[in-house]
Amino acid sequence: MTNNPDKTISEARFQRLFADTQSMSIQGYRVDGSVVYWNAASERIYGYSASEVQGKTLYDLIIPQEMLGDTKRAVALMFANKQAVPSARLNLKHKNGSTVPVYSSHTVVSLPNDETIMFCMDADLRELEVAEAEVQRLYYYDSLTGLPNRRLILERIASAMRHVNSDCPCAALLIVDVDSFHSINDSLGYSHGDKVLINIAKVLQQYRSATDELARLGKDEFALFLPCVASSPGAAAAEAERLATTIINTLKMSVVLEGKAHHLMACIGIALFDRPNHLSSEELLRQANIALKMAKRSKKNKIRFFDKKMELMVKERLKISQALNCAIQNNELALALQPQVNAQRELVSFEALLRWQHPELGVVSPLDFIPIAEATGSIISMGDWVLEQSCYRLVRWSSQKTYEDMSISVNVSPVQFRSGHFIQRVQSILDKTGANPRKLRFELTENLMVDDIDFVVKQMESLRRLGISISLDDFGTGYASLAYLTRLPLDELKVDRVFVNNLNEKKQGALLAQTIISLGRNMNLMVIAEGVETQEQFERLRSMGCEYFQGYLFGKPTIESDF
Known part of the structure; x- marks a missing residue:
């Protein structure tokens, strides 16, 4: 106490x-x-x-x-x-x-x-x-629509500009403006105008992938930011135009106010850019605004790009897309074969490569038309055509002593692989042509592994049950991890030309090539290197344990008529 x-x-x-x-x-x-x-x-x-x-x-x-x-x-x-x-x-x-x-x-x-x-x-x-959240909302969000405001989307763009995305470096900024919106305010009053703006915001929200990628800039202007549109400027331009067209067509649908239907007409300005980028977000917004002004001045084209070159690229892609629709019927496609050899430089197989000769466009590079065909879905019929022609080639070779033991590798697009009834179509072509499936190898790319690996494995197992072997193309450049690799029912790994070209660059390319070759051999897979152009590359790869080779050193792709 x-x-x-x-x-x-x-x-x-x-x-x-x-x-x-x-x-x-x-x-x-x-x-x-x-x-x-x-x-x-x-x-x-x-x-x-x-x-x-x-x-x-x-x-x-x-x-x-x-x-x-x-x-x-x-x-x-x-x-x-x-x-x-x-x-x-x-x-x-x-x-x-x-x-x-x-x-x-x-x-x-x-x-x-x-x-x-x-x-x-x-x-x-x-x-x-709660108070902080309200302050944040007032500072960064539009009070009418609940969308981010100009301040927030500028910060979002600035942040995205600083980050590298090697898989999808091209971004786009769209500014959507509703023509003659002031007439609704003038004739029906601001309360009805507010209803229209809220409706527009709801329509545009379905095209964003994240909440901070759509903003109301003020009055009747909205900004839609697409941080990852495509891997190339041309593809980015096409995708941005496709989305802009969809938005314009959706907004054309009438809005009923005071018992009267009002049709909304929109103009859209688009700025495209690569990430990372030194330009400020304000500058990109300015570019999109300039494009918007050009669109508003135009009597016909309600979608305009800031860069005139992009407009030309979009038109060129549209021309290619339209021409592709008739390429098979017009017999414009051809199959080119490039030899594949073993370590003794003996011919063992070929890779089938698609070529396109258009009467007006001339020879169109696969780098230009394949992405467009994938985007439009025409790659499915084109892929079936390549497989069918390869099978007929194998049937003809079966009676020629020089080529009776040869096999053919066929490239399969991810779009084709994931399309409905792919396995059934392959089976149908095999039945139709009578080709031996054990002489076929399908080359699949790593970007297949980006989604639903279980489906991919199931499809590959179905192909192998048909007798077709599987090669993983471009290994080391895409999405496949070692964990995925152990699950895939593969027969072959293909060393990408990127590693072959860099064999002498500070030893890094050589180290990666050696790793892939050792990995393949340890997994009891055949290993083939593509893009071999010099004797030095061939001997270096052979010393690493590579078994098979493909490239200009052994032969360029040759069309059947010259084969």
Whole structure:
């Protein structure tokens, strides 16, 4: 019993202060985390009464599962050093499982002849977070539509511009403007105009991939940011134009106001750019605005690109796309074969490569027409044509002693591979031609693995049951990981020409090529290197253990008439 009345009164005051404070949760814990003190504010903030926490620990009550390890280490450290860790903003746990944001401070009280106690003092931040969220909303969002405003989308664009995406480096910014919107405000009033703007916002939301990629810039202007459109400028331009056309056609649908139908006509300006990019987001917005002004001035073209060259590329792609529709019927396609040899330079097989000679466009590069064919879906019929022609070639070779043992590798597009009834179409072509499927090899690219690996494996197993072998093309340049590789029913790995070309660059290319070759051999797969153009490359790859080779050193792709 103390002999100091003043000290006793002072202690009582502090105990009453701790117990009655409504804004600060104060808890006391032993070294094992068990509760020794729990004030009224703790019940209000965390939901547990003082009687409920008896016999429980800090970890049972308010620490989320993901914080348990760090919290236990911090508590042990505080008791060991008799010193608190720094105060911090934490997300703790309410009795009902909800998150409780607090600002938490700690102190360790160690008195002579008494056990050491850790006290936690937590200030409830829930109301503060609500206020912060409202400030954030007012600062970054349009109050009418709920969309991000100009400020937020500029920050989003600036952030995207700093990041590299080697798989999809081309981005686009579209500004959508509704023609003669002021006439709705003038004739029906601003309340009806607001309804139209809200409706436009809902329409545009279906074309964004993230919430911060669509914004209302002001009045009747909206910005749609596409951070990852395509891997090449031409493909990006085509995709942006396709989306813009869809938006214009969707907005043309009438909106009924005051019993009258109003048809909305939109103009769209588009700016394309690569990532990363040194241009500011304000500059990109300015470019898209210039394109928008050009579109608004035009009587016919309501979609304009900032870069005139892009417009020409889009028109060229459209011309190619239209011409592709008749390429098979007009007998414009041809099959070219490139030889594949073994380590003794003996001919063992060929790769079938598609060529296109158009009467007006001339010889069109596969690098130009294959992506367009994939985008439009015409690659499916073209792929079937290549397979059918390859099968007929194998049938003819079967009666020629020189070529009777030869096989053919056929490239299969991811679009073709994932299309409906692919396996059935392959079976039908085999039945129709009578080709031996064991003389066929399908070359698949790594980007197949980006989605639904189970489906990919199932399709590949079905092909192998038909007798067709499988080669993984461009290995090391795409999506396939070692984990995927072990699941795939493969027969061959193909070393991409990128690694072959870089065999002498600071040894990095050689190291990667050697790794792929060793990996393939350890998995009992055949390994073939493509793009071999020099004797030095051939000998280097052969010394690494590569078994098969393809490239200009052994022969260029040759069309049947010259074969």
